[in-house]
Amino acid sequence: xxxxxxxxxxxxxxxxxxxxxxxxxxxxxxxxxxxxxxxxxxxxxxxxxxxxxxxxxxxxxxxxxxxxxxxxxxxxxxxxxxxxxxxxxxxxxxxxxxxxxxxxxxxx
Amino acid sequence: xxxxxxxxxxxxxxxxxxxxxxxxxxxxxxxxxxxxxxxxxxxxxxxxxxxxxxxxxxxxxxxxxxxxxxxxxxxxxxxxxxxxxxxxxxxxxxxxxxxxxxxxxxxx
Numbered sequence: 001x002x003x004x005x006x007x008x009x010x011x012x013x014x015x016x017x018x019x020x021x022x023x024x025x026x027x028x029x030x031x032x033x034x035x036x037x038x039x040x041x042x043x044x045x046x047x048x049x050x051x052x053x054x055x056x057x058x059x060x061x062x063x064x065x066x067x068x069x070x071x072x073x074x075x076x077x078x079x080x081x082x083x084x085x086x087x088x089x090x091x092x093x094x095x096x097x098x099x100x101x102x103x104x105x106x107x108x
Numbered sequence: 109x110x111x112x113x114x115x116x117x118x119x120x121x122x123x124x125x126x127x128x129x130x131x132x133x134x135x136x137x138x139x140x141x142x143x144x145x146x147x148x149x150x151x152x153x154x155x156x157x158x159x160x161x162x163x164x165x166x167x168x169x170x171x172x173x174x175x176x177x178x179x180x181x182x183x184x185x186x187x188x189x190x191x192x193x194x195x196x197x198x199x200x201x202x203x204x205x206x207x208x209x210x211x212x213x214x215x216x
Contacts, residue, residue, distance in 0.1 A: 032150050035159075039147030042140050045170075051143075052167055055160040062153075 005070040015093040016073055023085040024066055031058060074098060078105030113178040123201045124181055131193040132174055139166060182206060186213030 008016065038051050067076060080086040081102065088103060116124065146159050175184060188194040189210065196211060 028153050032153075032156060035156060036147050036150060039144050042144060045136050045140075048140060048143060048163070049167060052160070052163040055156070055163065059157060059160055 008070050009095075012094050012098070015091060016070075016077075017068075019077065019080075019086055019090045020066070020068060020073075022090065023080040027062070027080075027083075027085045031062075074101045075105060077102045078108075081106040116178050120202050120206070123199060124178075124185075125176075127185065127188075127194055127198045128174070128176060128181075130198065131188040135170070135188075135191075135193045139170075182209045183213060185210045186216075189214040 035051070035055070038047075038054075042048055042051070065076065065079060077086060077091060078101075081088055088099070088106070091099060091102060094102075143159070143163070146155075146162075150156055150159070173184065173187060185194060185199060186209075189196055196207070196214070199207060199210060202210075
């Protein structure tokens with residue numbers, strides 16, 4: 001399943017980088033917006049600690065998820081498609097086997 | 109330095125509870141306000157993780173600080189006075205030796 005860097009053409013690398021950055025931007029913008037909304041509705045300390053727990057989980061998740069290594073990219077893209085931060089058609093231009101792998105992983 | 113429960117009169121207990129709750133209310137309100145202000149100014153992910161670090165530290169600090177045990181109260185009150193969440197005159201009615209201890213601890 002792993003795809004080494006040698007198996008990515010320059011065009012594919014450009015498509016991958018653009019898609020990766022786009023998904024990251026979307027997820028981070030949505031996260032900042034959500035935190036702002038939740039913070040503006042804070043009423044008591046329990047609400048604040050719930051927000052803190054949420055941030056702890058998100059930080060762990062995001063720091064682990066956006067791993068730009070070619071061998072990991074199919075898994076990363078599959079996860080991003082599954083979560084809705086990326087559409088499969090934004091990866092058009094990657095080889096058919098890569099797209100098939102990503103698509104199949106995203107459906108698991 | 110420790111003051112057991114037996115050394116607190118009922119009047120002192122009432123004064124202590126009121127002061128304790130008042131300081132807690134002030135600190136929590138200020139914290140919620142600060143988090144709302146910082147959240148509304150979030151621009152990038154680093155800002156969010158900085159807010160997360162701040163909340164981790166505050167949670168640890170607050171959970172340790174508001175310890176309502178009579179033996180710990182002089183230390184708790186001294187800390188609250190030092191940090192500005194409580195004024196020494198809000199503890200008026202406590203015995204002179206307790207006030208002197210709190211005052212002395214708050215100046216350390």
